[in-house]
Amino acid sequence: MMEDKLSRVAQGIPPSGIRKFFDIVTEMKDAISLGVGEPDFDTPWHIREEGIYSLEKGKTYYTSNSGLIELREEVCNYLDRRFDLKYNYKEEILITVGGSEGIDVALRALLNPGDEVLVPEPSFVCYKPMTTLAGGVPVPVPLQAKNEFRLTAEEIEAHVTDKTKAIILAFPSNPTGAIMDKGNLEAIAEVIRKHDLVVISDEIYAELTYGVKHVSIASLPGMRERTIIISGFSKAYAMTGWRIGYAVGPKAVIDLMTKIHQFAIMSVPTTSQYAALEAARNGDKDIQEMCGAYNQRRRFMVDSFRKMGLDCFEPLGAFYVFPSIQKTRMTSEEFATKLLFEQKVAVVPGTAFGECGEGFIRCSYAYSIENLKIAVERMGAFVKKHTP
Amino acid sequence: MREQILKAIELNGKRTVEDLALMLGNPESEIAAEISEMEKERIICGYHTLINWDKTGVEKVTALIEVKVTPQRGQGFDKIAERIYNFKEVKAVYLMSGGFDLTVIIEGATMKEVALFVAQKLAPLESVLSTATHFVLKKYKDFGVVLDEPVKDERMAVTP
Numbered sequence: 001m002m003e004d005k006l007s008r009v010a011q012g013i014p015p016s017g018i019r020k021f022f023d024i025v026t027e028m029k030d031a032i033s034l035g036v037g038e039p040d041f042d043t044p045w046h047i048r049e050e051g052i053y054s055l056e057k058g059k060t061y062y063t064s065n066s067g068l069i070e071l072r073e074e075v076c077n078y079l080d081r082r083f084d085l086k087y088n089y090k091e092e093i094l095i096t097v098g099g100s101e102g103i104d105v106a107l108r109a110l111l112n113p114g115d116e117v118l119v120p121e122p123s124f125v126c127y128k129p130m131t132t133l134a135g136g137v138p139v140p141v142p143l144q145a146k147n148e149f150r151l152t153a154e155e156i157e158a159h160v161t162d163k164t165k166a167i168i169l170a171f172p173s174n175p176t177g178a179i180m181d182k183g184n185l186e187a188i189a190e191v192i193r194k195h196d197l198v199v200i201s202d203e204i205y206a207e208l209t210y211g212v213k214h215v216s217i218a219s220l221p222g223m224r225e226r227t228i229i230i231s232g233f234s235k236a237y238a239m240t241g242w243r244i245g246y247a248v249g250p251k252a253v254i255d256l257m258t259k260i261h262q263f264a265i266m267s268v269p270t271t272s273q274y275a276a277l278e279a280a281r282n283g284d285k286d287i288q289e290m291c292g293a294y295n296q297r298r299r300f301m302v303d304s305f306r307k308m309g310l311d312c313f314e315p316l317g318a319f320y321v322f323p324s325i326q327k328t329r330m331t332s333e334e335f336a337t338k339l340l341f342e343q344k345v346a347v348v349p350g351t352a353f354g355e356c357g358e359g360f361i362r363c364s365y366a367y368s369i370e371n372l373k374i375a376v377e378r379m380g381a382f383v384k385k386h387t388p
Numbered sequence: 389m390r391e392q393i394l395k396a397i398e399l400n401g402k403r404t405v406e407d408l409a410l411m412l413g414n415p416e417s418e419i420a421a422e423i424s425e426m427e428k429e430r431i432i433c434g435y436h437t438l439i440n441w442d443k444t445g446v447e448k449v450t451a452l453i454e455v456k457v458t459p460q461r462g463q464g465f466d467k468i469a470e471r472i473y474n475f476k477e478v479k480a481v482y483l484m485s486g487g488f489d490l491t492v493i494i495e496g497a498t499m500k501e502v503a504l505f506v507a508q509k510l511a512p513l514e515s516v517l518s519t520a521t522h523f524v525l526k527k528y529k530d531f532g533v534v535l536d537e538p539v540k541d542e543r544m545a546v547t548p
């Protein structure tokens with residue numbers, strides 16, 4: 001009976017391309033996975049300990065809808081210290097359940113029925129479904145390998161219509177590892193201002209860049225007033241399971257986002273907020289250490305793929321490598337499936353992140369070097385066997 | 389580069405020059421040269437193996453001994469430290485601040501052996517004023533490594 005009572009909008013959303021893979025990999029016992037989208041480090045102990053202490057102290061009540069005032073203040077200090085971004089902790093920040101909730105409430109606060117949202121792809125999987133659920137229309141903008149998957153002004157121009165309301169900017173990128181440097185951002189900022197678009201800038205990987213410091217588009221002239229920055233603690237401090245993030249932006253939109261958040265979520269788990277407070281206050285050193293470890297693995301992976309003969313641009317952010325597998329003449333899904341069954345290595349087909357991910361695979365390097373070595377050895381044998 | 393090399397091998401002395409070159413982004417020849425230079429300068433003093441002897445059949449007892457000494461004129465603590473660290477039973481000697489002067493770490497096959505060493509070799513030394521011996525009952529963590537079973541990767545195998 002329930003089948004014909006369901007939401008057509010929700011039913012119309014295609015299932016995540018990753019799900020199928022997940023089921024097969026879980027069944028396979030000795031498979032090595034490069035499919036994980038989260039850090040391999042545990043949350044640093046001083047942060048976990050602060051969470052435990054808050055529980056001991058009985059801090060188990062709701063907090064204000066926007067989040068603990070101390071946490072909001074500390075996050076604003078952190079953004080100023082690390083990225084030279086200035087936000088007022090009293091009215092320009094909302095603490096959210098991970099970056100994901102931030103994206104959801106930002107879209108819901110912005111979109112009217114039929115509003116179009118530009119979604120550069122390949123990208124993290126949630127932007128299109130969230131846009132649809134918020135009543136908007138997602139418009140994929142395919143990025144090019146020849147540009148190292150950076151977004152260009154021409155690509156925006158080619159997809160903008162008079163219905164375009166907003167653009168999602170997610171750099172450093174999951175799945176490609178691409179970044180946008182200041183020059184790249186300046187080039188697109190001009191077009192964004194020209195078409196009067198709002199930017200939802202998902203900067204969850206901002207702390208994980210290699211050799212280049214992350215620049216937020218909000219720090220460019222005339223962009224702060226049209227940008228919502230979404231970020232969080234998951235990647236920088238290895239805190240994925242705590243589900244805590246934040247959104248900062250102009251008061252008007254944060255107010256509306258807070259209203260939605262207030263009805264849908266109430267407030268973020270209090271334990272996570274206290275742990276996050278410690279992270280924002282005393283976690284800079286942890287970030288530096290983890291980032292250093294990722295960088296070593298990144299070099300190792302890029303070099304390994306190039307030795308295999310796979311085209312692989314040098315990713316400067318996040319913890320993914322996105323090599324091309326086109327020379328094997330297989331589709332991404334074929335490649336990933338065969339690799340899993342023949343060599344027991346799990347990677348994610350590029351198509352899981354948008355159609356233009358065809359011909360690529362996403363390999364995470366959030367694993368120990370020892371683990372990565374075994375994986376690339378097996379992949380090397382596989383590529384050799386299947387290259388015509 | 390030195391600091392980066394040291395950090396990379398501090399917890400894994402088995403890393404090959406080839407791996408280090410990839411991880412750090414420097415040519416193998418430079419890494420190898422830098423390592424051998426650091427070996428000569430005694431910055432790198434050895435490549436040991438961290439063994440949890442409790443899991444083997446080998447009997448081993450470790451003791452930490454607080455030693456108070458009289459420093460010697462012109463030589464401070466160094467001379468007496470040398471007298472002590474030359475015994476092969478002595479695994480480590482540190483000069484301390486606070487209530488005593490030297491920490492001496494001793495390994496022996498049995499408690500008796502350690503006790504005899506203290507009574508016969510260490511305590512009678514002319515400059516040694518007193519000793520207090522503490523036996524180690526269990527090692528939880530050593531050299532930054534928790535000596536327990538390795539932690540399983542409990543992350544879900546594939547996530548977006």
